[in-house]
Amino acid sequence: MKAPVYSLGGIKSETGLSDDTLRYYEKAGILPGIARLPNGHRQYSQHDLDWLQFVLCLRSTGMPLKEIRTYRELMEKGDSTVMERKVLLLSQKEKILCELETLQGALSRINHKIEYYDSL
Template sequence: MTRHLPIQQAATELDVTPDTLRYYEKQGLLIHVGRNTSGHRQYAPADMDWLRFILCLKSTGMPLELIKRYRDLLVAGDHTIAQRQAILTEHHTQIESDLKLLQTNLTRIEQKIEFYDNIHSDSTKSCSTN
């Protein structure tokens, strides 16, 4: 039997709030979330996989509008594979660029920390000789 999760449990598993899941649904990011006989959302394993991918894209800086575009292409079918791949390839290139910039900035910060470490070390030495 396939395990379907209520919204609170799905949110907990994804480390988001139920409001986030409702918002994604309202924005049209979710393909189709089932409901139980009481009308409560029930997230199937495929829903959870898709939500994990949405969160991956979001955490790497992809705007929700572009995620929705990707979702629309996915729903449209296999003839959109090249377009979906192009979206992901462009996003991948942007992430690589962002990582290079972050690494450059991290190196600058490390150099400044080392600079302060040296100042602190020098002032400690001069104080201990008096």
């Protein structure tokens, strides 16, 4: 079975990203090496889509593009950078856990206030 190939429109549909964002990601080194058809149109692979979905995951956690680009650069260097990549992800995980703790505290306070209003 042949691996799926996506046009720009297909990738936009799958990720919700705009043309401008996709072009920016290419220029910024976050999405390098996108194949081109003879007419110059971009042709995205399943690997490209999987990577973009991971980028969106990282962005949703607040990871800066600079760190995502660093992660991508390390990835391209191969297995010798596995530990460095792991450290980046562990650092992001810690930030997420701290944010979750803060949000849990805020949710608890809001729930308490709602319960107070319900008791009136």
